[in-house]
Amino acid sequence: MVGMARWEPNARERLVRAAVDLFAEQGYDATTVNEIAERAGGLTKTTFFRHFADKREVLFAGQELHSRVLAEAIAAAPESASPLEAVGAAVFALTDTFTEDRREMGRQLLVVIGKSAELQERAAYKRSVLADAMDGALRERGVAEPAASVAADLGVRAFGGAFARWTGSADGRALAEFAGEELARLRGAITELGWHRESAGALDGAGDAGTAD
């Protein structure tokens, strides 16, 4: 494996960048694995398949790493941290892995995904995998369901919202800064939704009506 690395340095990263470039230029469906390998500096199809199951998976290569980063940050949060604090720490741990040179690729990636139903499905699945990773890590900390799931969903929303804004901006602000804003807005939203809870008896009424017979 050391020998392989000497011949194909950063093959994985080069393949990801080549794939995003080609998908953006000529479309996802029209691009072949051969073209991606070639664009990545004369790599081969065999090298491509050593790294990825298919051309779709190139775009979601970070799923496993991102899940691990999120789960580990939640596990490492101080015992005193609230569920949302732990999720916030996880989101910031993930944003830290996105340096400024990833911004333009991220922008292209969102455009490519936005044009393909197949990729939108895959992106939805990635979000659910990231949520499950945080959910599991929160439960390990003793957070009960459904609070753990809800907090995990908020983390996914915070990262997704921050990523979309970061890639769409050109002001040089870091991804973490957008994430801090998204987390604050989401905290405000759950407070706002919770405020209405005194009147929420109407909901239970509807539930009873639906099962009265």
Add this chain to the structure above:
Amino acid sequence: MVGMARWEPNARERLVRAAVDLFAEQGYDATTVNEIAERAGGLTKTTFFRHFADKREVLFAGQELHSRVLAEAIAAAPESASPLEAVGAAVFALTDTFTEDRREMGRQLLVVIGKSAELQERAAYKRSVLADAMDGALRERGVAEPAASVAADLGVRAFGGAFARWTGSADGRALAEFAGEELARLRGAITELGWHRESAGALDGAGDAGTAD
């Protein structure tokens, strides 16, 4: 089309039931469209493809209808309804479409999906489509983001949790009853998560630290 309906009554519903049966019996990958059509009472492949794009879509045939039911219920909720009350009304409108005779098929469906990565992806996408439908309907009512998205996520969680419990139970309780319980638990969870907000300044601190340079 009236003529077609006379020849193939309830073809769509029969195809769905046949597909779920076969997937449960012999596996999703091993089942062909021909077998599904045959099991559905001697229908043809042509009839199958008149109703569904492929064998995967049979399992998610309800996506469009369910999105519409959710969105319309939110639109029809009283002006005074809070976002969570509107989402609760939507969840109950959806549970009302699931009669007792769907319970066993629902149970099989969850088992089949649980065994296939491809189907889990598709299911995640369906959840995101349902959430988007509620999100859009809430924004139409003037609910701001991200409260609309968060409330929509809670609705998806409530329905999904209720559906899993309903299909796993044998006590004859209606899906709506489980949904009422899930909605109450989720309301409790956001209240609990919100309680910690006074100490949430630590999050903003982490955000600042992440962008200090």
